Amino acid sequence: MKAEEIKVVYGYPGAAICPFYDALLDADKDIKHVLVRHEANGGHAASGYARISGKARGLYSDFRSRCGGT
Secondary structure, eight states: OTTTTOOEEEEEOOGGGHHHHHHHHHSOTTSEEEEOSSHHHHHHHHHHHHHHHSSOOEEEEOOHHHHTOO
8 A cells, every 4th residue: 555655545344354454553654544334435435535636545344244255
């Protein structure tokens, strides 16, 4: 994310993605996390921010438990 100069990520944490969040906490304070209430909201927020700013944004969520995936 640092290589892509991503400064903001939108996410919905869950058990399967905990290692990502651990790494995000260990990273420098260069990356801001915005907690969303639903994965779709995070996608809309990241898309809107990218369209307005012209910069890439990240979206991370743990959707497997809610979709029955493994």
